[in-house]
Amino acid sequence: MIGLPHFLVVSAGLFTIGIYGLLSKRNAISLLMSVELLFNASNVALAAFARFGYGSVEPLAGQAFALFVITIAAAEVAVAIAILLLIYRLRGTIWVDEIDLLRW
Amino acid sequence: MTWVFDYLWLIPLLPLVAFALIFGITYENKRTSAWIGITAALAADAVSLVFLFAEIAQRQPHHVIKLIFDQFITFGTAPADFTLQIGVLGDPLAAMMVVVVCSVSALIQVYSLEYMRGEEGFVRFFGFISLFTFSMLLLVLSPNFFQTYVGWELVGVCSYLLIGHYFKRPAAAAAAKKAFIVTRFGDFAFFVGIAYIYARFHELDFYRLSTMWTAGKVSSLGLFVIAMLVFSGAVGKSAQFPLHVWLPDAMEGPTPISALIHAATMVAAGVYLVARAYNLFAANPASLAVVATLGAVTSLMAAIWAVAQDDIKRIVAYSTLSHLGLMMLGLGVGAYSAAVFHLFTHAWFKALLFLGAGSVIHSLHTQDIWEMGGLWKRMPVTAWTMLIGCLSAAGIPIFSGFFSKDAIVSAVFAQGNIVLTTMAVLISFFSAMYVFRLFFVVFTGEPAKRRAFDPKRIHENGRAITVPMIVLSVLAAIIGLAASVTVKGGFSGFVFYGPRAETESINYVALAASTGIALAGLLTASLFYHARFKRFSAAEFNQRFAPVYAWAHNKGWFDEIYEAMFVRGLLLNAGRAVQWFDTNAIDTFMDSLAGGYQLVAQRARRLQTGRVQAYALGLFAGMFVLVVLFIVFGGGGTLAAAVGR
Amino acid sequence: MSHSQALYSIAFYAVALLTLTSALLVVTLRNVVRAALALIACFFMVSWLYLLMNADLLWVAQLLIYAGAIPVLVVFAIMMTRRSMSDTSNSDTSNRAWALPVAAAVFVLLLAVLLPAPWKLTPWPDLAGTTGVIGEQLIRTFAVPFEVVSVLLLIGLIGAVILARHEETEAEERK
Numbered sequence: 001m002i003g004l005p006h007f008l009v010v011s012a013g014l015f016t017i018g019i020y021g022l023l024s025k026r027n028a029i030s031l032l033m034s035v036e037l038l039f040n041a042s043n044v045a046l047a048a049f050a051r052f053g054y055g056s057v058e059p060l061a062g063q064a065f066a067l068f069v070i071t072i073a074a075a076e077v078a079v080a081i082a083i084l085l086l087i088y089r090l091r092g093t094i095w096v097d098e099i100d101l102l103r104w
Numbered sequence: 105m106t107w108v109f110d111y112l113w114l115i116p117l118l119p120l121v122a123f124a125l126i127f128g129i130t131y132e133n134k135r136t137s138a139w140i141g142i143t144a145a146l147a148a149d150a151v152s153l154v155f156l157f158a159e160i161a162q163r164q165p166h167h168v169i170k171l172i173f174d175q176f177i178t179f180g181t182a183p184a185d186f187t188l189q190i191g192v193l194g195d196p197l198a199a200m201m202v203v204v205v206c207s208v209s210a211l212i213q214v215y216s217l218e219y220m221r222g223e224e225g226f227v228r229f230f231g232f233i234s235l236f237t238f239s240m241l242l243l244v245l246s247p248n249f250f251q252t253y254v255g256w257e258l259v260g261v262c263s264y265l266l267i268g269h270y271f272k273r274p275a276a277a278a279a280a281k282k283a284f285i286v287t288r289f290g291d292f293a294f295f296v297g298i299a300y301i302y303a304r305f306h307e308l309d310f311y312r313l314s315t316m317w318t319a320g321k322v323s324s325l326g327l328f329v330i331a332m333l334v335f336s337g338a339v340g341k342s343a344q345f346p347l348h349v350w351l352p353d354a355m356e357g358p359t360p361i362s363a364l365i366h367a368a369t370m371v372a373a374g375v376y377l378v379a380r381a382y383n384l385f386a387a388n389p390a391s392l393a394v395v396a397t398l399g400a401v402t403s404l405m406a407a408i409w410a411v412a413q414d415d416i417k418r419i420v421a422y423s424t425l426s427h428l429g430l431m432m433l434g435l436g437v438g439a440y441s442a443a444v445f446h447l448f449t450h451a452w453f454k455a456l457l458f459l460g461a462g463s464v465i466h467s468l469h470t471q472d473i474w475e476m477g478g479l480w481k482r483m484p485v486t487a488w489t490m491l492i493g494c495l496s497a498a499g500i501p502i503f504s505g506f507f508s509k510d511a512i513v514s515a516v517f518a519q520g521n522i523v524l525t526t527m528a529v530l531i532s533f534f535s536a537m538y539v540f541r542l543f544f545v546v547f548t549g550e551p552a553k554r555r556a557f558d559p560k561r562i563h564e565n566g567r568a569i570t571v572p573m574i575v576l577s578v579l580a581a582i583i584g585l586a587a588s589v590t591v592k593g594g595f596s597g598f599v600f601y602g603p604r605a606e607t608e609s610i611n612y613v614a615l616a617a618s619t620g621i622a623l624a625g626l627l628t629a630s631l632f633y634h635a636r637f638k639r640f641s642a643a644e645f646n647q648r649f650a651p652v653y654a655w656a657h658n659k660g661w662f663d664e665i666y667e668a669m670f671v672r673g674l675l676l677n678a679g680r681a682v683q684w685f686d687t688n689a690i691d692t693f694m695d696s697l698a699g700g701y702q703l704v705a706q707r708a709r710r711l712q713t714g715r716v717q718a719y720a721l722g723l724f725a726g727m728f729v730l731v732v733l734f735i736v737f738g739g740g741g742t743l744a745a746a747v748g749r
Numbered sequence: 750m751s752h753s754q755a756l757y758s759i760a761f762y763a764v765a766l767l768t769l770t771s772a773l774l775v776v777t778l779r780n781v782v783r784a785a786l787a788l789i790a791c792f793f794m795v796s797w798l799y800l801l802m803n804a805d806l807l808w809v810a811q812l813l814i815y816a817g818a819i820p821v822l823v824v825f826a827i828m829m830t831r832r833s834m835s836d837t838s839n840s841d842t843s844n845r846a847w848a849l850p851v852a853a854a855v856f857v858l859l860l861a862v863l864l865p866a867p868w869k870l871t872p873w874p875d876l877a878g879t880t881g882v883i884g885e886q887l888i889r890t891f892a893v894p895f896e897v898v899s900v901l902l903l904i905g906l907i908g909a910v911i912l913a914r915h916e917e918t919e920a921e922e923r924k
Binding site for chain 3: 002006012013014017019020021023024034040048052053054055060070078
């Protein structure tokens with residue numbers, strides 16, 4: 001009854017919400033959180049494909065892939081926060097609309 | 105000696121190589137550059153002399169054509185298509201001219217070693233002289249109209265460059281421009297003529313065309329038109345009326361240039377062209393009449409004007425105009441050999457007169473004859489050589505000018521046209537008169553009193569200046585006699601048109617008459633201007649005939665008329681129109697183009713907000729658009745294949 | 750529909766709803782601390798989604814890392830950037846007007862592509878657990894990415910430390 005499309009809808013929804021957050025929030029940390037949502041969305045999709053298309057490529061390749069994504073996302077968050085802290089130290093702000101040195 | 109015909113191409117090549125060397129390699133070194141130019145001219149002269157003797161030794165009339173570039177420019181592949189050739193033509197006329205060009209070029213370059221010492225642009229001067237020599241030789245050795253035109257334009261450019269040698273002086277720059285523009289009118293008509301010839305005859309080679317003129321491809325009216333168009337080129341280059349106005353102004357250039365270009369060679373190119381294409385003119389008697397009339401009118405007017413000029417170079421310039429007109433007159437009445445012979449002798453004595461004038465100018469630092477005087481004792485070499493030059497120019501017997509001028513005047517007598525004959529008589533009279541006016545004013549009496557110039561400073565010039573003058577004076581003295589005696593049948597046995605004259609028919613009456621007229625002129629001049637023997641006052645005479653004097657002194661006001669008619673009217677307004685177009689149309693277009701870019705840039709740069717979020721927005725929106733496009737316009741199949749199979 | 754299937758459906762819809770709701774809260778709450786808490790909730794729910802897909806290793810990994818480690822980092826970051834403690838620390842930008850249409854467009858596009866696509870589905874074998882299979886995959890097929898990821902983690906670690914060092918430390922080192 002619950003099949004692949006359902007999970008894909010959830011994934012699409014998460015992705016969309018992530019995009020919305022990415023584009024509309026001022027706080028840099030919120031952007032980071034939105035990006036995590038994006039990662040999760042793709043992970044859900046990957047796991048769903050692994051579940052419903054078992055054996056199409058390697059068995060459970062999607063889940064292994066998702067595992068890698070989790071790992072990398074963790075590393076990425078660490079580095080991103082380090083950069084964020086640096087910017088905060090230098091600029092005194094974390095509002096992304098105030099960090100615009102490359103502006104015309 | 106006939107081996108020389110295979111090496112004729114060396115003659116123009118040597119000065120060209122000198123030009124390249126001077127501008128390319130030795131530009132920094134004055135002495136080397138000058139000597140390269142001189143050596144090239146001398147080497148070319150040597151080959152030319154061998155060429156001349158080879159031609160003299162020929163028994164039968166003959167010509168040799170060696171093509172260097174058989175198909176210099178071609179369109180199409182069939183033989184009937186468009187072909188232009190470059191080559192060398194070896195015949196007596198060419199041989200004679202080539203010797204003149206190379207010799208005078210070499211002599212004035214030696215002269216310039218001292219004359220131009222310390223002057224600005226010394227090396228440039230020599231380089232351009234070599235270029236000019238090459239161009240003139242290209243023109244003279246040309247076997248067809250095309251190459252003649254190429255040489256024609258090249259000498260025009262060189263003339264411009266050399267007249268405007270002191271280009272920082274506005275007068276010199278203006279004179280160079282004037283020379284170029286005025287001759288342009290003639291050159292343009294010449295080009296139209298060449299195009300017409302090619303269109304009708306499909307041939308530009310002189311010798312091949314010589315039989316084709318009357319073959320019926322063109323009506324006699326057409327032949328007249330062609331002849332007039334070609335003659336227009338000659339009118340421009342040889343400064344005949346109405347295109348004569350550039351020659352006196354060309355005196356702004358250094359004196360050696362005046363000697364080379366505006367006496368011996370370039371201005372002779374017009375006469376040379378008519379001589380080369382004489383078949384064309386002979387085919388239509390009306391054109392010969394035009395040539396003769398125009399020549400006579402120019403010659404007489406110039407001779408009268410020369411009597412009323414005070415600038416030494418201007419006097420000699422008008423003399424050149426007058427003699428060129430005389431040559432045209434000779435050609436027009438059918439005295440081909442005489443006219444060409446006069447071209448030959450005129451080169452020597454006119455160059456000599458210019459170099460002498462230059463010597464005087466170099467010593468006294470003035471060009472006004474009334475500031476000179478008394479140079480006979482103080483500058484002996486110049487004085488003697490100038491005397492010989494003046495005697496030759498006036499046509500006094502034994503000197504070379506006499507032989508050639510007398511031949512022309514005899515021919516005019518023989519023609520029987522009263523008007524032309526009268527004009528020829530007057531021309532002879534005035535020729536003698538103005539040249540000896542110059543001589544007496546400059547060389548007799550005492551130096552004129554001038555502020556800030558001590559007469560004791562006047563001295564003869566160095567060897568570099570005097571030796572060429574001596575050489576030229578020897579030639580001016582004896583060449584006439586030599587040519588008549590050494591070549592069988594005289595000069596008319598060497599260069600001629602139509603049946604060869606086996607013996608010279610000498611009209612003793614005409615001989616005596618023209619000698620008498622010349623002597624009359626000399627006498628008149630001495631009566632007015634010789635410091636010791638003068639009886640009449642020139643100033644009083646000029647006042648009595650004031651309108652005539654005014655007309656002569658102002659050169660007929662032609663400059664003023666042309667200025668008002670053409671320069672103000674046409675050129676200025678054309679210039680204004682072009683300027684309006686440039687400012688309003690072109691500048692506006694460019695400005696709006698630039699302004700448009702600026703506008704777009706100003707708007708577009710607002711996209712660079714520097715904020716990452718805005719970029720992310722653009723990214724996703726763009727991605728969306730791209731994917732949609734991909735799906736709609738053909739990517740759907742790929743997508744289906746990727747997931748479905 | 751069998752009993753287990755019905756239960757399964759209810760569970761799925763509940764989890765899915767909670768996931769999406771908490772995600773929405775993450776992006777709409779004005780207070781960033783509260784948004785971080787919503788994030789934890791979202792990740793938690795996603796881990797249950799994994800379990801519903803028989804992905805037990807992922808379920809645990811998600812709980813450990815995503816619902817455990819990462820929110821800790823996020824909270825740390827919030828704490829260190831003190832200004833964001835205020836009530837409007839997670840406000841919206843002026844881009845908001847554009848964000849909604851773009852996001853909606855992307856959503857529609859995704860659905861339009863994913864749903865009609867003819868996926869080739871295969872039945873799920875009755876595995877004891879996915880851990881063994883994934884382990885085998887990591888050692889065999891994905892050996893190189895596995896090693897590379899470990900290097901990447903090392904680099905990330907070093908990089909984060911270098912970037913976030915205090916300036917006084919650098920100044921001291923220069924003396």
